[in-house]
Amino acid sequence: MWAAALAVAVLLALPAVLSGYAVTIFILIFFYAFLAQAWNVVGGYAGQLSAGHAAFVGVGGYTAALLFERGVTPWIGMFAGGALAAVLGAIIGYLGFRFGLRGFYFVLLTVAFAEICRILASNVEAVGGAVGLYITFTGNPRQFQFQDQRAYYYIALALMLLATGVTALIERRRFGIYLTAIREDETACEALGVDVLKYKLLAMIVSSFLAGLGGTFYAFQNFSLQPGAVFGIPLSVEIVIRPIIGGAGTLLGPILGSFILTPLGEVSRSYFGQSGLHGAHLIVYGVLLVAVVLFLPQGAYPYLRKLLSRRNIA
């Protein structure tokens, strides 16, 4: 516990000594850790592999941005976006879980859902079509915009802590135990009288609501939303890959995954991106990724925990 408190204290103090670029990297780490944690609830704990989580981010972002154009502050739009994402999550979850789609079939359903969102957003003029939405930079905090980059740092940190707090709560309650049981053996769980559909749906709703909140942050930090970028498969992969590397279904796995992957991507890009070898950084990134998957198949966090506990015993 004291370690967690210390870590948070360090993270709170960090912006005072960091350069603008380093702050940006931390924002990315926190933000993707947040999205990864949101995914972790349904994908990690409940074992329902959603490969279309970008759609919830997109729905949340578009909702807040469109409401903003109509004069609603993103501070409210954020929750409207989260709520709409949760409703969509419930619908997708219901369709998938009610009809017993498991494994690959659920993956396909979620991918298809994200693709439908992308195609709709690309073709409906009212939401900007393929051009997307461009948000005017004002630097006004009431409009979820900040002249100082560090404000985004603290919001992203807060989001990450929020999602981790929610996940910790779930983990410690019966809800969390049910989810793990569903992941390990759904049929046995059902035979014991657990309302599998209800708990999977709840996990989906929590997860999509959180991802929806993240959409507003994305929109008002990047100042533009393009259908391909926010609903596309690459963003979904970015979200899923962090818990996989860090350890899916563990509380700190997504955070650890984000702390490993985001700087890795950045360092390799700024190191090799300057050279004439276009794309060398992507190869390095890919090789390191393969190495992690090969040598730490359970994810980095379980390995780290094992390492630490072994030491304590010794």
Add this chain to the structure above:
Amino acid sequence: MTSRLSRRTFLKTAVAGAAVVTTPVTLRAQAKTFKLGAVHPVTGPLAEPGQACRLGAQMAVEAVNAAGGIKSKGGVKLELVLGDTQTKTENGRVEAERVVTQGARMLMGSFDSGTTNGMVSVAQQRRVPFLVDIAAADQITANVAKSVAEGQQKVQYVYRNFPTGSSFGRKAVQYFGEIFAEAKVTPKRVVLMYCNDLFGQTQSRGFLAAYKAAKPAWTVLEDDVIAWPEPPSDLSTEVSRVKSLKPDVISPITRPASAQILLPEIRKQRLDILGIVGPGSPGFYEAGQIAILKDDVEYAMVSNPWANFKNPRTIQVAEEYKKRSNGKTFDTNSGYSYDAVHVIADVLERTASLDDPDAIVDAIKKTSFSSGLMQYAGPIHFNELGDNPNAVTTMTQILGQKPVAVWPREAALQKFVFPRPKA
């Protein structure tokens, strides 16, 4: 014992890491060169144009430095700090932050409008003047101008030397009208076709809006605009629909892949038309495309940003570019990035101080630069939105299997051939 040691090692590493992360800030003030952040999509789906932009910028920096750097400031040399967005929207702002942290005092970039808008926020937040070399969405500069007009931002740090999305459409409609008038024809059935993606939608929307506003004598069949999913596997049904509309002129907005399917299909279905005149898109003029399409693309016209090959310096730079890019054409991307660096060098010559971003902005606002290699309607300057109204497109036509500038008259190297000769 081991745990104490490792904690020490950890602390050492952490301190060293923190030093690396924080040092660039202190290095900023004492630079003898002027660092310019050039952010483009050098990898990912837009890698090809992104690399063209980067090479264009590098060649221009070499040219400026070879000519003595920024002479009024004691020959300060330009130095590029390169950034790669990987064609990902969120990397626009990340890379802008990085190059600024590494000492960039101005920014240029970044080809696609989404990442460019991300860079805008960094420019405004950190007061770094930003010259957009390529990116067409009108909102990029207009939004900042609006924010300044409403008093939410004090200074506009974002300017653009590239045709805006809406000006693409306006110029195309203007050139269509002028060419038709010159050829003494008034087509009553112009059929617009487009690839249904970000680019195609923007271009077709801009073209139709400009057409409606201009109310020209010639007529677009507005109710029969035909779109195809990009990339298409087959366009025979689309072309037969066009054929049933009995068009005078076909006006396609293509991507290279769809142009390779569309143009042969138009030949196969033997459409009796005055010609193919595009409002602006790739697919018609690239060396590789012409080699594949051969006669099918002969006489096709398209309105695009184009280099001014009447200028001997353009020919010289294009030759060098060809050598250094393994035979590529000096085009929109390399050309506008090349010009951006020269505009920046001109701004730095005139600015009162290299260290004051607001002085640089003042110099940008007073720009009147006529040595660009692209085709302009007049000297490069920036209007109240921060755009260069003289950044215009040129109508090119494939004549003798080569793209040739044919309109406006002052840019034309040859007279256009329209209506096209009957086969």
